[in-house]
Amino acid sequence: MIRSMTGFASGKGAFGPHSWTWELRSVNGKGLDMRLRVPDWLTGLEAALRGQMSKALSRGNVTLSLRLNRDETAPDLVLNEAAMAAALTALARTQDLAAVHGVTLAPSTASEMIALKGMLEAGSDVDDPAPLVGELTNEFADLLAAFIEMRESEGQALAEILDGQLKQVSALTAQAAELAEQRKEKTAETLRENLARVLENAQGADPDRVAQELALIAVKSDITEEIDRLKAHVAAARDLLSQDAAVGRKLDFLMQEFNREANTLCSKAQSVELTSVGLELKAIIDQMREQVQNVE
Incomplete structure (x- = not known):
């Protein structure tokens, strides 16, 4: 199950004369950037909270705020x-x-x-923050769990969107393959015309060079490799979406590969219909890339 990098959780608690409120939120980020706002006198708390978040999170700009209050009606000093x-x-x-x-x-x-x-x-714990730090550390585990649950819920929604977009890419790839098959005869005709033109002007030309030029003409119109790679990228993306891990960086790299193949397909299209399919592919891939930016 993939996770979104966008999330929010809040909570309240109390211990002895102290009460507090938590706020934990995150947005997109290239790596894991944690910003904590906790009272300095709670020795060891920030390190403990950072440790919990580092183990549970992989990416995102994460902000944690702790507002602590002391009950002035606490027992006599x-x-x-x-x-x-x-x-x-x-x-x-x-x-x-x-x-x-x-x-x-x-x-x-x-x-x-x-x-x-x-x-x-006002008791033995006033000048010793350890008991309060322990209570806050334990309670934060529940807050972090709720935060992760929200990111997973957002991630599930993202996965459904991406799955729908992958289906569109798959359908367009199949359409491109069909159009390429339909134009084979026309491509062969064009190749024969080019061959005749080359041979007419090939007196004294190097036969190997003529063969290379003809091969280049054929390669420029063949989109078989692009179709195969697009199909492989769709399968790879679906595999990543099924993993229970942080796959955002891998998906982002895969989107670049998708875009590269779509660009090459467009450059080789040599037909209005195939160019139209290539442009549709590029539009869908661009939409996918926007969604992937939010995957952890």
């Missing part, structure tokens, strides 16, 4: 006396050193002291 004692000792030592150098420091206020990291607690 408790002073961490050990941390405060250490801070006061360091402050006293700083004042003593300043006095030795003749520097007078402004006194610190109580509000400034308790604002220092680790001075207030």
Whole structure:
């Protein structure tokens, strides 16, 4: 099952005094470009989320946003006396050193002291982000699964569109083969006329060179190889669409091969009907290529 590179998922959660909202979205990209917006103080969270996404995704410009809030009605804050004692000792030592150098420091206020990291607690997890990081990491797995499910759903729709376009390419290829078969007699007639013209002006000409020129005339009007390769490309594209893997790059390369054969067919057409079929092929292939740009 192929996946689209376009996707979106959102979610909400809560743990202790914290609540949050997630948003995960992606659009087309040549490779995998991940942009994460998560609070810096949640040590290790970004690395963990990147690891999950790298394993699950192959292509796309992916943006993850985490908005975190803290409940101000959480349990009363408790002073961490050990941390405060250490801070006061360091402050006293700083004042003593300043006095030795003749520097007078402004006194610190109580509000400034308790604002220092680790001075207030509302349980053992306030200054340790690990439990919250663990909860967020676990919850993100569900968000990522929902995101992938949406990309797979979009991919299924893409696969159906591409399958329909491949059927059109197959039908047009068969039509081109039929037209080429119908014009064989006319092509042979043209070749005989060219042969007569060459022979009339071939006095003293190198027989090998004459043979090469005649072979070149025949090759310029023969589209057998182009028809065979178009059929092979259709089969290859259908095989890729059936795979449960990231095949976007391979499909994109295959579209270039489709286009090359259609161009060559048009250049060899030498008839209005066959040229018309070639142009239709080019139009369908161009539409396919637009769809393939969104395949992971």
